[in-house]
Amino acid sequence: VSRSEIMQAIWETSYMEDTRTLDVHIRWLRERIEPDPSNPVYLVTVRGQGYRLNVSV
Secondary structure, X not given: OOHHHHHHHHHOXXXXXXXXXHHHHHXXXXXXXXXXXXXXXXXXXXXXXXXXXXXXX
């Protein structure tokens, strides 16, 4: 899922100048679901694309 798709779906905005808000929320989510949030296996960043949720790890 791309960052812009997440911004649009969650916050109903296409504003992409400052996406630190999204980064913070992704970090909070990782802290809840990942054994080691600094090395995620479930919610993975796909460089240049967005994020991927791995449900069968």
